Amino acid sequence: MNKQSHEEAMWFDGQAEQFDEVAGLPIEAGRDIARAIREMSGCGRDDVLLDVGTGTGGIGLHFTEFPLRYLGMDLSQSMLEVFRRKVRSLPGHFLLLQANSDHFWPVRDDALAVVFASRVVHHLSIPHFLGEVWRVCRSGGHLLLGRVTRAAQSLPNRLQRHKRTILAEYGLHAGGGGQAIQQIVVECCHRGATPLTPVPVARWIRWTTARQLLSAWEAKPQLTSGSQGPSLSPENRATIVKSLTAWARQEFGDLDRPEEVEEEYLLQGIRLP
Secondary structure: HHHHHHHHHHHHHHHHHHHHHHHHHOOOOOHHHHHHHHHOOOOOOEEEEEEEEEOOOOHHHHHOOOOEEEEEEEOOOHHHHHHHHHHHOOOOOOOEOOOOOOOOOOOOOEEEEEEEEEHHHHHHHHHHHHHHHHHHHEEEEEEEEEEEEOOOOHHHHHHHHHHHHHHHHOOOOOOOHHHHHHHHHHHHOOOOEEEEEEEEEEEEEEEEOOHHHHHHHHOOOOOOOOEEOOOOOHHHHHHHHOOOOOOOOHHHOOOOOOEEEEEEEEEEEEEEE
């Protein structure tokens, strides 16, 4: 495990207990997403689905309702422990596994009907991810990728854009989940896959504040997820946080004022040749 992967694993371990409260999906949304995955892929009782980066099971939990075989894989053992507590007694068709998705996946060739990855591919090596998908997913199988979207002028997106502008000044570039997903879909199509039309499968409202967002980012190793570039020194981290906080106070005023944010879960992907 490289230094960045180790730092991210430690961060996710430390966030496991409060992850659902801070960044989790509503229960109804998780159920709707799981149903949509089953419908889009057409997987049934004898099919195997791999959930890459399953986390605390916000989506994976709901696959207990379906008669398919489920393998949930995550780098963070602490995240998986939270998932296990939700299920209590894992059904026989359910397996949770701690593994690094940037290493060889413990799955035999052509074994899977579906590979699903939610809000995680920007953390991973895309060339390695694609190679493993092509190895473990059978012909005619599906790769499904999910992410949360918001209005461009929402509080989280405005703050995120400014953060990325500042990070770029320090040589850090974080493209985000949408850019990573698009890169994966394009590369898969070059390999002969058929793209699937992106579909919004769940929608909900949450409340957040600028201070909550800033605090969550400050806890991350590079102040963001999936960044590429040099590690930030403590001095640079402090300078960036101070600059971002000052900008947020100028733009939004009270950092503790709750803002309503409409969020949507977008599911897209490809069908393998």
